Amino acid sequence: MKNFSLRTRLTFLFVFIFGSTTLLFSIFSFYKFHDTLLSDFDNALYNYTIDVSQTIEIGVKNDLNFPPLIVEEGKIFPFPSGTALILVRHISGKILVKNGEFGNFNPPYKKDIEHILAGSEASYRTLSNIDEIPEAEAGTYRLITFPLDSESNPTLFLQIAAPMVSLENQLEQLQTILTFGLPLVLLVAVVAGLYFASKALRPVQNIIAITNRIEASALHERIPLPTAQDEIRELAATLNSMFERIEKSFESQERFVADASHQLLTPITILKGEIETRSKEFINSTESALYKSLLQEVDKLSRIIKDMLLLARIDSGQNALQLSEVYIDEVVIDVISRLQKLASHKNILIKLDFFNQETRSPIEGDHDLLSNLVANLIENSIKYSPSKTTIEVKLTWDQLGSQLTIEDFGPGIPENARPHIFNRFSRADTSSKTMGFGLGLAIAQKIAIIHKTEIQILPKNTPGTLFQIKLIKKNNLKT
Amino acid sequence: MHDLQMRILVIEDQAKTAQFLKKGLNEVGYSVDIAETGSAGESYIASSEYDLIILDVMLPDQNGLDTARHIRRDGFTGPILMLTALTTTKNKVNGLDAGADDYLTKPFSFEELLARVRALLRRNSATNTVNSILKYSDLEVDLIHRKVTREGKELSLTAKEFSLLEYFIRNPERPLGRVSIAEHVWDIHFDSESNVIDVYINLLRKKIDAPFKKKLLQTVVGVGYVLKEPQNEKL
Numbered sequence: 001m002k003n004f005s006l007r008t009r010l011t012f013l014f015v016f017i018f019g020s021t022t023l024l025f026s027i028f029s030f031y032k033f034h035d036t037l038l039s040d041f042d043n044a045l046y047n048y049t050i051d052v053s054q055t056i057e058i059g060v061k062n063d064l065n066f067p068p069l070i071v072e073e074g075k076i077f078p079f080p081s082g083t084a085l086i087l088v089r090h091i092s093g094k095i096l097v098k099n100g101e102f103g104n105f106n107p108p109y110k111k112d113i114e115h116i117l118a119g120s121e122a123s124y125r126t127l128s129n130i131d132e133i134p135e136a137e138a139g140t141y142r143l144i145t146f147p148l149d150s151e152s153n154p155t156l157f158l159q160i161a162a163p164m165v166s167l168e169n170q171l172e173q174l175q176t177i178l179t180f181g182l183p184l185v186l187l188v189a190v191v192a193g194l195y196f197a198s199k200a201l202r203p204v205q206n207i208i209a210i211t212n213r214i215e216a217s218a219l220h221e222r223i224p225l226p227t228a229q230d231e232i233r234e235l236a237a238t239l240n241s242m243f244e245r246i247e248k249s250f251e252s253q254e255r256f257v258a259d260a261s262h263q264l265l266t267p268i269t270i271l272k273g274e275i276e277t278r279s280k281e282f283i284n285s286t287e288s289a290l291y292k293s294l295l296q297e298v299d300k301l302s303r304i305i306k307d308m309l310l311l312a313r314i315d316s317g318q319n320a321l322q323l324s325e326v327y328i329d330e331v332v333i334d335v336i337s338r339l340q341k342l343a344s345h346k347n348i349l350i351k352l353d354f355f356n357q358e359t360r361s362p363i364e365g366d367h368d369l370l371s372n373l374v375a376n377l378i379e380n381s382i383k384y385s386p387s388k389t390t391i392e393v394k395l396t397w398d399q400l401g402s403q404l405t406i407e408d409f410g411p412g413i414p415e416n417a418r419p420h421i422f423n424r425f426s427r428a429d430t431s432s433k434t435m436g437f438g439l440g441l442a443i444a445q446k447i448a449i450i451h452k453t454e455i456q457i458l459p460k461n462t463p464g465t466l467f468q469i470k471l472i473k474k475n476n477l478k479t
Numbered sequence: 480m481h482d483l484q485m486r487i488l489v490i491e492d493q494a495k496t497a498q499f500l501k502k503g504l505n506e507v508g509y510s511v512d513i514a515e516t517g518s519a520g521e522s523y524i525a526s527s528e529y530d531l532i533i534l535d536v537m538l539p540d541q542n543g544l545d546t547a548r549h550i551r552r553d554g555f556t557g558p559i560l561m562l563t564a565l566t567t568t569k570n571k572v573n574g575l576d577a578g579a580d581d582y583l584t585k586p587f588s589f590e591e592l593l594a595r596v597r598a599l600l601r602r603n604s605a606t607n608t609v610n611s612i613l614k615y616s617d618l619e620v621d622l623i624h625r626k627v628t629r630e631g632k633e634l635s636l637t638a639k640e641f642s643l644l645e646y647f648i649r650n651p652e653r654p655l656g657r658v659s660i661a662e663h664v665w666d667i668h669f670d671s672e673s674n675v676i677d678v679y680i681n682l683l684r685k686k687i688d689a690p691f692k693k694k695l696l697q698t699v700v701g702v703g704y705v706l707k708e709p710q711n712e713k714l
Contacts, residue, residue, distance in 0.1 A: 261564040262537050266493055269564075269586040273499035276589045277506075302586045322572075330639045333675070337666045344668075352667075354678040 006204075007197040014193035019186050026178050033174060037167045041142060042124050044078050049122070049146045049160050052086060058149055058156070078166040083137045085161040088148060096156070103134040107159050112145035116154065122146045127161065137163035203232040211239060219247040257309055264309075268302045307439040310372070311424070314446045321450060325362040326370055328402055328471055329354060329395055335374045336393065339382065347388045350378070355396040363401055363471045369447045374404070376444040377455070377467050381408035384465065401473040409464040418457055484510045485600060486528065490520035490546065491535040491562070500533065503589050504596070515539075517546035524555055531599055533592075536563040536574065544577040551578035558599035562587075615651045616695055616708055618687065620644060629687060639665070640683050647696070647706040656703040680704055 004012070085100035089109055112123035123145040130136050141161040147154030207223055214221045222243060223236040275298065279291035336350050343350050381391045385408045392407045413421055422445040441455075448455045448469055458466040487509050491497040494515070501511040512529075514520035517538045524532070532550065536543035547559055561574045561582040574582045580602075581595055611623040619628045625641055627634045636644065646664045647655065657676040661667050680696065688694045699705050 258565055265564040265585040266496070266537075270493065270495040270499070272586045273496060273503070273589060277499050277503050280506075298586070327637050327639070329678075330637060333639060333665050333667065340667060349668075352673050352675050354675055357678045357681065360682065 007194070007201050010197040010200075011190065011193035014197070015186065015189045018189040018193075022185055022189075023182065026182060030171075030174060030178065034171060037170055038126075038142075041078050041162075041164060041167050042144070045124075045142055045144050045160065045162055046122060046146075048077055048084070048162070049144050049158060052160065053146060053148055053158050056088065056148065056158070077162075078164075079162045080137065080165060083163050083165075085133070085141075087159050089157045089159055091155045091157070101134055103132050105130065105132040105161075107143050107161055109145060109157065109159060112143075112159075113157060116145060116147050116157070126164070133161075138165045138168050140164045140168065204235075207232070207236055207239065214243055219243065219250060253312070257312055260312075261305075261309055264305045265302065268298060268305070272298050272302070304439070307443060311439065311443055311446065314369070314443065314450060321366045321369070323364050324367055326365045326367050327360075327362050328370065328374075328404065329360070331367065331371045332374055332393060332395060332404065335371055335378060339375065339378055342379070343382050343391070346382065346385065348382055348385050349390045350393060351390055352393045353395070355394065357397060359397040359399060361397070361401075361473055363473055365451050365471070366447075370451070373444045373447040373455075373469070376440040377406050377469075380440055381406055381410070381465065381467075384408060384410040386410055401471045403468065403470045405458070405466060405468045407460065407464060407466045409462060412463045412465050413457065421457075422455070484508065485530045486510045486512070487531045487533060487596070488512050488514060488520060488523055488529045489533045490514045490517065490538065490543070491533070492516065492537075492539050493535070496535075499589075500592075503593070507593060509596075517541040517543065517549075520546060521549055521553065524550055525553065529555075530557055530603070531596060532557065532559045533596075534559055534561050534579070536561055536565070544573055547574070547577040547579050558603050560592075560595055560599060613645075613648045615648050615706060616693065617691075618648065618695060620648050627687070629691060632690075634686050636683075636686060639679060640686065643679050643683055644687065647704070650706075652705065652707045654699040654702045654705040660703065676703075 083100075085098075085102055085105070085107075087098045087100075087102070087107070088096045090096055091113060093109060095106075107127070108125070112125065115123040125143050127141045127143050128139065130139075130141050133141070140163075142164050143159060143161045146158045146160075148156040148158045203226055210221070210223045214223075222240045225236050225240075226233045272295065275291050275295050279288055279295070282288040282291065332352065336352060340350070378391065378393065385391060389409045391409075392405075394405045394407075396403045396405075422441050424439060424442045445455050451471065453470055453472060455467055455469045458468050460466045485508075487504055489497055489500050489504075489511055491500065491513065492515050497513045497515070501513055504511045512523055512527075514523050517540050520532075520534070523529075532555070534543050534547060534550075538546060543561065543563075547561070550559065558580040559578060561579040562585060563574065563582055564585045580599055583592060583595055611621065613620045613622065617630050621627070622645065627636055627641070627644060642664045643660070646660060658668070660676050684694075684696050688696055693709060695706055695708065697705050697707055697709070
């Protein structure tokens, strides 16, 4: 149940309550109706029996005169006239007279006689085991047993079995109505339940849709407040004030990054510029070497600041993204062309191959961040590759998007270091021989995560590292 | 081209930054003026001619983006190079929208600044003198607006596809090898086994040739590709 939407659950509950009530009510009505019909039938049968008993004449020696039945005209009986089976039985069980097509049918009598001897006016019972009656008129017969000679001490009993045709018909009709009507009622309940649940939940669904949109892109948007002073309005107002706070903190975060960028990078720009212009004045001297080393440190410093500011920006999440359609192959080519110089210093060849380009399609992402991600991965591979090796970059498209792998043939990342390499300020090589500050891969992974994917390190047979990242096409992204 | 020295205006409030920019640019032969505020910069531009403006985004009196807008509004048509400490695309896009031609993020190496300045000045003089629309057969490539049309229909190309087509249309009817395409178009040295060039040729063919009867981009077996009218029309 927990996995269904609130709407479905409400509908289910509604149908359950409504349906079970209706069902119980129907069953109750059915039996009530049945009882009423039966008691009517019994009354009619009783009257008929009285009529019949009055036509029977009993002689002194208990011999019976059983003239043809004359039923008073105008009386309506709940069974076709002439179909009743009539007999007179002695208290011993012996049948004295019969009228009607009994066949082998011998109606039961013992309990009924006991019943009457105990003081009842008449005894009734329903017979459904009537196979012996030839050409039975109905599926069930009602049998009445009635004292014929004396009420206080009877010895002769009149038994009449009447087919319950009309009662059966009426019950059948009611049953038909119920078997077709009940599902119809339930169907109406389902539709009505769904309708009312949707109607009740529509404002909530609206809020969800708007909230999603606000979260994804437009922080300045607000949920329109409904006019009714209800819980929905309260919810909307609460969410709005939350968005207000998020927007404010996001703005201050952005402002901080902007201010920090400017404040930190301006002195570095000056430092770098001064050193660069000054270093030209000293050629081939120790001073020139000093300036070169100073410049390297300034570059390192600026790289760290930029990386940390970038991390701060990415940490603020989805809102930091400037989404556009990105062809990842073009990003990869740009990055490789930028890193070509770095690679050729170490005589490293970067091999690039595309696969399955028939399914090439753009993805939705932040162009700069994605390019940063790819650059960080390839830079990492260059950093840890020995000279004169190759780095293989492969881009494979498929129906879902694309998959980028970057493989180097360096020493690789030791098994125990793998879980940590995407953390800030960690790296595989603990000696400080290799340059790098451990932010690159952390940044790359963060970028991957806000693009709803992940960088993975795949196992490989040769030494080295194999990075893989899958980028999902826009319309396959589930938000 | 100008006989005179190229004149550059640096609008930058940080005196030290401005000083080393001036010093460095002077050394390679440009004449440099410095304005410390946006409004000062605007009045410099109003009173004399500049070939290029280097503009800092963070100024004491106004946002550099506004300064750029004002300069454009006042009729300056030369290139504007923005200096910014911010690196996001949004900031870059804002800068370009405000009328800048290029941007450089701080801290930059002076060599890079010089390269950008040279490129902007060259581009500016090229736009004025050279026809920026190249044609071959019924194919037209507008290098400034980066638009491609064939038989009057505009075709939408990605950045890489455009650069590739530009290289071909600059060298019509000349067979071009894969390695030379990679190096000229994208400044990359590919392994000769790589299929990257073929992939882009196919993507480009799909856009510029597939919808048309005449196939202009042809394979030269053993060499590479050539942009050429088909020789014998098949009937």
